Amino acid sequence: MASGASGLEAYASTLLDKTDIIASTPHPLEALVDPYPGGEDDTSQEARSIISLLQHQLQNEAAQSWVLACIPRPWRAAKAEDGAEPIIPSKHNLPPIIVPSSVSPGVRPRLPEMYFSVYADQDVETVPPTSNIASSILRDALVDTISILDYNRNATAKFLIDLDCYFSPETFVKRATPFDRLREVEQGKSTWKPEDVAVDAVFSQLLQLPSPEHRLVYYHAVLTESCKIAPAAIAPSLGRAIRYLYRHVDEMDLELEYRFMDWFSHHLSNFGFTWKWTEWVDDVELPLAKPKKAFIVGALEKEIRLSFAQRIRGTLPEPYQALITEAKEKDTPDFKYNSDQTPYAPQAREILRLLRAKAPDSDLQPHLSSIESEASELGVADPLVPSTDAYMTAICFIGSKSLSHVLSCIERCKERLLGLGPRSEAARRQIITSVLEYWIEKPGVGVNVVDKLLNYTILTPLSVVTWALSDKIGKGKILTHAHVYEMVASTMHKVTNRVRQIVIARNQVGLPKEQKDVLDETLEKETAQMRE
Secondary structure, eight states, X not given: OOSSOOSOHHHHXXXXXXXXXXXXXXXXXXXXXXXXXXXXXXXXXXXXXXXXXXXXHHXXXXXXXXXXXTSOOTTSOXXXXXXXXXXXXXXXXXXXXXXXXXXXXXXXXSSOOBOOOSSTXXXXXXXXXXXSHHHHHHHHHHXXXXXXXXXXXXXXXXXXXXXXXXXXXXXXXXXXXXXXXXXXXXXXXXXXOHHHHHHHHHHHHHTOSSOOSSOHHHHHHHXXXXXXXXXXXXXXXHHHHHXXXXXXXXXXXHHHHHHHHHHHHHHHHTTTTOOOGGGGGGGGGSOTTSHHHHHHHHHHHHHHHHSOHHHHHTTSOGGGGGGSOGGGGOSSOXXXXXXXXXXXXXXXXXXXXXXXXXXXXXXXHHHHHHHHHXXXXXXXXXXXXXXXXHHHHHHHHHTTTOHHHHHHHHHHTHHHHHHHHHHOHHHHHHHHHHHHHHTTTSHHHHHHHHHHHHHTTSSOHHHHHHIIIIISOGGGGGGGSHHHHHHHHHHHHHHHHHHHHHHHHHTOTTOOHHHHHHXXXXXXXXXXXXXX
């Protein structure tokens, strides 16, 4: 096999017979972590768990007498030059390896891990096929390296670049070999590119469902550092990975599409925001409800967050120019109530003046009441909604200079904002509408403000989800906006993370019964609030 020991083949075959019934049976939860749940054609990958693939790969390898060609065997005598005697390598005694009695299953003990590759549909193989045991061996070694060295992205990137140094010499082609040159490789020799295998492993973790082991920005940083260390090798590989993911964005899981968009915009920001946008120019004319168009718009919005609108417009071809309006270049959005054509404009302008002057709440109330009275006369179902809009829009306008300005203003007005929810759920959700409408050209700022309002408990998680998935759903069109998905996902993460932390604390070994009872009571309250 892969070691200098002998006689292990029969033992390995016996183990394979025992594991076959488990590994070959599809996991009942595989559908939950399928990266391409919308795949309806032959171009998208078939979702297969790593355990199932490994079982079949080992069975194939056993049938071929355990070649394991990618693993180097340094204990074998090396050929000497000039016909001299073969060089016998030195042997070293290694200490015994003690396996712990209990091994942590990690963060995903209940869900299967699916095999994911961004180089699956190429006409020339640049990574091992899933039928070859090398795909699991190389991926496992790389994933362990990425996970263990999470404290040092530079060292991780260096190890990834040097991948071909640690496996058999015939496993890979020469580094940075152009893709077109692979067609010229002699029949029967490997066409696997070490940089493709390395990039593939990083993306397999970045796009792992339900969640990656480390923070997403770590995987972003590893890819960036790898590109800086070996740009001639890594840049073309990343280009092909981006094109593959974009081609399959229609079938991709929504969470993975958002992660791809997030990484793509971040990656471009590290390299002058340059990309061959002309390749996707036909998709600019698609409706926003189409995934490819939504991806383009979302990626540009994120680029603007990382830079500014005028610079991003300068990197785009003419057909893309209309996607970045002049309004996005304004530092401070207009106060809509400055126009007399806007209902309740006189009262809203007075509210703005009083808020700027830091007037007491009693001075504001007559103007808010005036809006509510006028709204009642006009037949508005909930008069608190228009008064809340005027009040919250004024807060946003005053705080538009910076996040600290808006937080200071919210802090001053917190008591009134906290009192709106118990009086009217519609008014509470109007706060979200007012914030996102004011920052409609810079939705990232609006999402950030909504997140702070959640921290102040002015908004509730349910109000955010109801706003997105009920009030503003618009036959699903609202979900085409990346910032809405970001807002809902962030809200759900806040809620579930809180419960998850309580469960972890409650399940600690040796925890006194009194503390368990307290945590059980807290957990019951938190889960009850989640259902409200």
